[in-house]
Amino acid sequence: xxxxxxxxxEAGVSVATVSRVLNNKGYVTxxxxxxxxxxxxxxxxxxxxxxxxxxxxKSNIIALVVPAINNPFFPEIAxxxxxxxQAKGYKxxxxxxxxxxxxxxxxxxxxxxxxxxxxxxxxxxxxxxxxEDLKQQxxxxxxxxxxLSNQAFSSISVKNRYGGQLATNHLIQVGxxxxxxxxxxxxxxxxxxxxxxxxxQLKNFDWFDQSWIVKVDFSIEGGYHGMKELFQRHPDIDGVxxxxxxxxxxxxxxxxxxxxxxxxxxxxxxxxxxxxxxxTIPRITTIQQPIYEIGKLAMEEVLRFINNSKATAKNYxxxxxxxxxxxxxx
Amino acid sequence: xxxxxxxxxEAGVSVATVSRVLNNKGYVTxxxxxxxxxxxxxxxxxxxxxxxxxxxxKSNIIALVVPAINNPFFPEIAxxxxxxxQAKGYKxxxxxxxxxxxxxxxxxxxxxxxxxxxxxxxxxxxxxxxxEDLKQQxxxxxxxxxxLSNQAFSSISVKNRYGGQLATNHLIQVGxxxxxxxxxxxxxxxxxxxxxxxxxQLKNFDWFDQSWIVKVDFSIEGGYHGMKELFQRHPDIDGVxxxxxxxxxxxxxxxxxxxxxxxxxxxxxxxxxxxxxxxTIPRITTIQQPIYEIGKLAMEEVLRFINNSKATAKNYxxxxxxxxxxxxxx
DNA sequence: CATAGATAGGTAACCGATTACATTTTGATT
DNA sequence: AATCAAAATGTAATCGGTTACCTATCTATG
Numbered sequence: 001x002x003x004x005x006x007x008x009x010e011a012g013v014s015v016a017t018v019s020r021v022l023n024n025k026g027y028v029t030x031x032x033x034x035x036x037x038x039x040x041x042x043x044x045x046x047x048x049x050x051x052x053x054x055x056x057x058k059s060n061i062i063a064l065v066v067p068a069i070n071n072p073f074f075p076e077i078a079x080x081x082x083x084x085x086q087a088k089g090y091k092x093x094x095x096x097x098x099x100x101x102x103x104x105x106x107x108x109x110x111x112x113x114x115x116x117x118x119x120x121x122x123x124x125x126x127x128x129x130x131x132e133d134l135k136q137q138x139x140x141x142x143x144x145x146x147x148l149s150n151q152a153f154s155s156i157s158v159k160n161r162y163g164g165q166l167a168t169n170h171l172i173q174v175g176x177x178x179x180x181x182x183x184x185x186x187x188x189x190x191x192x193x194x195x196x197x198x199x200x201q202l203k204n205f206d207w208f209d210q211s212w213i214v215k216v217d218f219s220i221e222g223g224y225h226g227m228k229e230l231f232q233r234h235p236d237i238d239g240v241x242x243x244x245x246x247x248x249x250x251x252x253x254x255x256x257x258x259x260x261x262x263x264x265x266x267x268x269x270x271x272x273x274x275x276x277x278x279x280t281i282p283r284i285t286t287i288q289q290p291i292y293e294i295g296k297l298a299m300e301e302v303l304r305f306i307n308n309s310k311a312t313a314k315n316y317x318x319x320x321x322x323x324x325x326x327x328x329x330x
Numbered sequence: 331x332x333x334x335x336x337x338x339x340e341a342g343v344s345v346a347t348v349s350r351v352l353n354n355k356g357y358v359t360x361x362x363x364x365x366x367x368x369x370x371x372x373x374x375x376x377x378x379x380x381x382x383x384x385x386x387x388k389s390n391i392i393a394l395v396v397p398a399i400n401n402p403f404f405p406e407i408a409x410x411x412x413x414x415x416q417a418k419g420y421k422x423x424x425x426x427x428x429x430x431x432x433x434x435x436x437x438x439x440x441x442x443x444x445x446x447x448x449x450x451x452x453x454x455x456x457x458x459x460x461x462e463d464l465k466q467q468x469x470x471x472x473x474x475x476x477x478l479s480n481q482a483f484s485s486i487s488v489k490n491r492y493g494g495q496l497a498t499n500h501l502i503q504v505g506x507x508x509x510x511x512x513x514x515x516x517x518x519x520x521x522x523x524x525x526x527x528x529x530x531q532l533k534n535f536d537w538f539d540q541s542w543i544v545k546v547d548f549s550i551e552g553g554y555h556g557m558k559e560l561f562q563r564h565p566d567i568d569g570v571x572x573x574x575x576x577x578x579x580x581x582x583x584x585x586x587x588x589x590x591x592x593x594x595x596x597x598x599x600x601x602x603x604x605x606x607x608x609x610t611i612p613r614i615t616t617i618q619q620p621i622y623e624i625g626k627l628a629m630e631e632v633l634r635f636i637n638n639s640k641a642t643a644k645n646y647x648x649x650x651x652x653x654x655x656x657x658x659x660x
Numbered sequence: 661c662a663t664a665g666a667t668a669g670g671t672a673a674c675c676g677a678t679t680a681c682a683t684t685t686t687g688a689t690t
Numbered sequence: 691a692a693t694c695a696a697a698a699t700g701t702a703a704t705c706g707g708t709t710a711c712c713t714a715t716c717t718a719t720g
Contacts, residue, residue, distance in 0.1 A: 001467070001706095003705090003706055003707080004706065004707060004708095005706080005707095013669075013670085014669065014670045014671075015670090015671095015706095015707080015708090016669070016670060016671080016672095016708085016709075017668085017669060017670080019707070019708060019709080020668095020669085022707095023708085025708095025709095026667095026668085026669090026709095027666085027667050027668050027669080028667095028668070028669080029667090029668065029669095032668080032669080046439075046442075046443065047443070047706085047707070048384075048443060048705085048706050048707065049440070049443030049444050049707095050380055050383050050384045050389075050443070050444060050445055050705085050706080050707090051384055051675090051705070051706035051707035051708090052706080052707055052708080053380050053444075053675095053707090054378075054380045054381055054384050054674095054675050054676070054677085054705090054706080054707075054708095055674080055675055055706080055707050055708045055709085056675085056707085056708065056709095057675080059380075059444075061440070061444075063423075069399060069405040069408060069424070070402060070405040070406070070409075070605075072400060072402075075399040075400040075405075075426075076400070078399060078426060079400070079426075079428065082426060082428065082433075086433065086436075091425075091436065091437065091440050092425075092426075093423035093424065093425065094399070094423065094424035094425070094426065095421075095422075095423065095424070096405075096408060096409075096412060096422075096424065098409065098412065103412075103416065106416075106421065107421065109376075110379070110391070110421050112376075113376065113377070113378060113379030113380070114379050114380060114383075114389075114391075115380055133376075137331070220605065220609055249609055250609070252611075253609055253611065256611050275400075275550065276606070276609075279550055279579055279580075279583055279606075279610075280609075280610070280611075281582075281583065281586050281610075281611060333675090333676055333677080334676065334677060334678095335676080335677095343699075343700085344699065344700045344701075345676095345677080345678090345700090345701095346678085346679075346699070346700060346701080347698085347699060347700075349677075349678060349679080350698095350699090352677095353678085355678095355679095356679095356697095356698085356699090357696085357697050357698050357699080358697095358698070358699085359697085359698065359699095362698080362699080377676085377677070378675085378676050378677065379677095380675090380676080380677085381675070381676035381677035381678090381705090382676080382677050382678080383677090383705095384675090384676080384677070384678095384704095384705050384706070384707090385676080385677045385678045385679085385704075385705055386677085386678065386679095386705090387705080
């Protein structure tokens with residue numbers, strides 16, 4: 001592999017000049033520029049990105065750290081992030097922590113050590129302390145679905161509690177009398193907020209108590225088993241608010257097996273607005289997040305911090321909206 | 331940030347000694363080792379990965395390049411790759427090309443320039459020439475679903491043609507008389523092979539011709555529209571082999587809207603064996619690939635090449651098997 | 661014509677590790 | 691005590707870029 005010194009020699013100039021041509025920076029005559037370009041061509045020279053990173057302490061890479069790529073929510077976010085990143089000449093590396101704190105920590109170290117220019121992260125098991133290093137090194141970190149009290153970084157989230165209210169209200173509107181909740185893991189902030197929204201709407205009903213809530217994983221299996229649990233506890237259940245769409249899909253499956261017709265015997269509302277809610281039969285009513293917007297905004301925030309290290313953090317809270325489909329049409 | 335020289339000074343030794351302690355290489359007395367470790371502790375020293383990479387030309391990072399993370403097939407592969415990688419101290423960066431050649435090329439350049447230690451790639455629009463650079467630099471590349479004639483690198487694929495035969499045969503067995511095929515994009519090798527398998531089983535029927543085949547994207551929407559097209563062309567269609575599970579799921583949806591009962595009016599077989607085939611109602615019969623195995627094997631091959639630059643390429647062709655579910659039970 | 665400022669290009673230090681090679685210390689052997 | 695190999699540590703070059711600082715040339719201006 002040719003180095004910049006080889007090119008300099010070939011073109012009969014100094015390395016500084018070659019570097020100037022490479023980054024079109026500083027004064028170089030058209031003529032020398034041509035000579036250098038010819039030399040580059042001839043030697044098939046490719047600048048070494050690592051050496052460059054070491055020198056300027058930037059990599060043109062941003063990382064997107066997600067807890068579970070098998071939740072379609074994250075690929076959709078990723079798509080938006082990549083679109084914006086690519087337009088600005090950045091590359092995106094996706095890191096999947098599989099919900100494990102050890103992997104998260106390792107990735108964070110690795111990213112810091114490799115001079116990524118920014119990090120977009122969605123993770124439950126993330127503490128402020130984990131980001132201390134990054135902050136110290138001025139590596140912008142944007143959190144999704146997680147507002148850190150540390151006001152160093154921007155965050156993007158949605159109105160989860162309001163969404164929970166919307167969903168529950170909708171179930172009441174369509175005539176449900178006994179509404180259960182398949183809640184996400186309790187340490188997850190979004191899950192908690194959605195739960196609160198649900199509770200807000202039901203706390204004054206006399207039939208309502210804790211037994212209407214089952215905590216499950218954010219997964220199809222979680223929803224499936226959780227729904228069966230709810231059927232067992234409350235055979236008279238006629239509506240359920242699932243903390244995300246995967247859970248809702250699992251609940252739908254469970255209802256089918258349990259012999260309950262959706263929406264007539266059981267109305268279901270999910271949360272997120274991922275594509276599979278349109279695939280199921282019946283299609284699932286959901287609280288739609290502006291997923292693409294979230295990813296886009298996150299990446300734009302990263303860029304804002306990259307371009308201005310003194311940028312001030314903002315906490316964005318985006319709107320959600322109810323999309324009614326057959327799973328609640330009765 | 332403290333550097334290795336700071337540590338050396340603090341511990342009263344040379345940088346070489348510090349490096350030796352860091353990589354426990356060479357001779358160091360227990361005593362100096364302690365002193366160095368204390369200094370590291372005190373200064374909160376973290377070795378700079380970029381500098382290290384520049385020096386040893388390795389990064390402990392391997393990349394997984396996929397065409398579409400929103401196809402659950404790839405997250406499942408990713409999981410396997412990550413599991414093996416992590417066990418061996420490697421980190422995995424996921425690169426999503428979104429099926430675009432320009433992004434693929436950019437990623438490949440970027441990966442080469444950043445000294446990734448290995449690449450696992452699944453991409454249709456990949457030519458041998460694209461890998462020339464990587465080969466030259468001894469960066470192992472393992473292809474999934476794509477056998478390159480260039481025998482420099484290993485490949486992992488499955489018996490796609492046989493799978494197509496299995497699927498079609500199964501449809502015949504359960505009594506289908508008119509069997510269509512929702513084929514993947516024609517430039518995709520796996521799609522082509524699955525098609526051949528389908529054709530093998532039907533070419534001798536006198537009703538069979540090209541009109542029973544519709545080419546679609548490997549997506550739910552693709553399957554949805556393709557199936558409607560098939561219904562229009564052939565109202566008497568009673569079985570369909572979809573080139574992957576997403577297509578099958580779309581077909582299922584279309585059948586529902588078209589008023590055809592699955593499996594009674596239309597039997598459906600998919601391909602891949604991703605989780606959503608168990609979620610749909612009815613669940614979808616599919617040709618199951620050993621997805622986790624594929625990812626695991628790919629990563630193991632990468633490691634084999636990393637540890638032995640003279641390793642010889644192998645072309646693995648794994649088995650597939652029919653998993654019968656309700657979508658063909660009649 | 662002298663001079664200042666702009667333009668063009670070069671030299672060498674630096675980013676932060678690794679490591680070949682050199683040097684010193686240790687300890688066993690005779 | 692002399693000798694020598696093994697053990698321990700140090701020096702400085704190297705990986706391949708960037709860039710602060712320096713020098714030389716060119717042009718415009720009074």
